[in-house]
Amino acid sequence: MVESAPAGGAGHFGEAWDGLAAFADMIVREGEKRGLVGPRELDRLWTRHILNSAAVLDYIPKAGSVIDVGSGAGFPGLVVAICRPECTVTLVDSMERRCIWLSDAIDELGLSNAEVINARSESLPATVRADVVTARAVARLKKLLGWTMPLVGAGGSLIALKGVSVDEEIDEAVAELKRYRAAFADVHVVQQFGSEERTHVLEVRKKA
Numbered sequence: 001m002v003e004s005a006p007a008g009g010a011g012h013f014g015e016a017w018d019g020l021a022a023f024a025d026m027i028v029r030e031g032e033k034r035g036l037v038g039p040r041e042l043d044r045l046w047t048r049h050i051l052n053s054a055a056v057l058d059y060i061p062k063a064g065s066v067i068d069v070g071s072g073a074g075f076p077g078l079v080v081a082i083c084r085p086e087c088t089v090t091l092v093d094s095m096e097r098r099c100i101w102l103s104d105a106i107d108e109l110g111l112s113n114a115e116v117i118n119a120r121s122e123s124l125p126a127t128v129r130a131d132v133v134t135a136r137a138v139a140r141l142k143k144l145l146g147w148t149m150p151l152v153g154a155g156g157s158l159i160a161l162k163g164v165s166v167d168e169e170i171d172e173a174v175a176e177l178k179r180y181r182a183a184f185a186d187v188h189v190v191q192q193f194g195s196e197e198r199t200h201v202l203e204v205r206k207k208a
């Protein structure tokens, strides 16, 4: 059964709520057909995907540039684009089929602040930079740093949604954190809106 939207969502997300609900409808209608989500994922579409993605919002400025690496079906990139209309959001994915979906979603949701690049993030030119780079479920930190930190502008951040082994991933990535000029790597345990779930938001700040 498709998970219902959380009670109080309109009050919590304000003007972004209709956009989030429209995005959820689109995934329910087409996500499985287009091979973006498994059937069981619809049972936890809000909790596991939309509200989980929204946990990054406290670490995204009201205005600025964001690149979401490995957006897939749009998590967290489309959620950020919907909730931060004054940010420009670039969704990067190496798989063409997913990029077609992301472009279709941008059109249907009327998101004038979002664009899609079909490429591996590590092949992007040095001109592609953002204040914040986001990622969820793309790679372990050791590898993810090489795919994301070159895209983070000086003084900017990588904001990654991570699992419970995030501290282990940080220990494993000490050399890469140094190589990519991390000033710090902090883990924030965030209580997701509308559910009992907590999630780990990793913030890696690049030196100014």
Ligand SMILES: C[S@@+](CC[C@H](N)C(=O)[O-])C[C@H]1O[C@@H](n2cnc3c(N)ncnc32)[C@H](O)[C@@H]1O
Pocket (backbone or CB within 6 Å): 069, 070, 071, 072, 073, 074, 075, 076, 092, 093, 094, 095, 098, 119, 120, 121, 122, 135, 136, 137, 138, 147
């Ligand atoms: C497991 S999916 C996660 C998708 C989404 N972030 C989520 O949490 O549902 C990983 C995505 O990253 C993309 N990907 C993997 N490596 C990449 C890279 N180096 N550059 C861009 N996209 C990449 C894949 O095509 C895939 O869509």
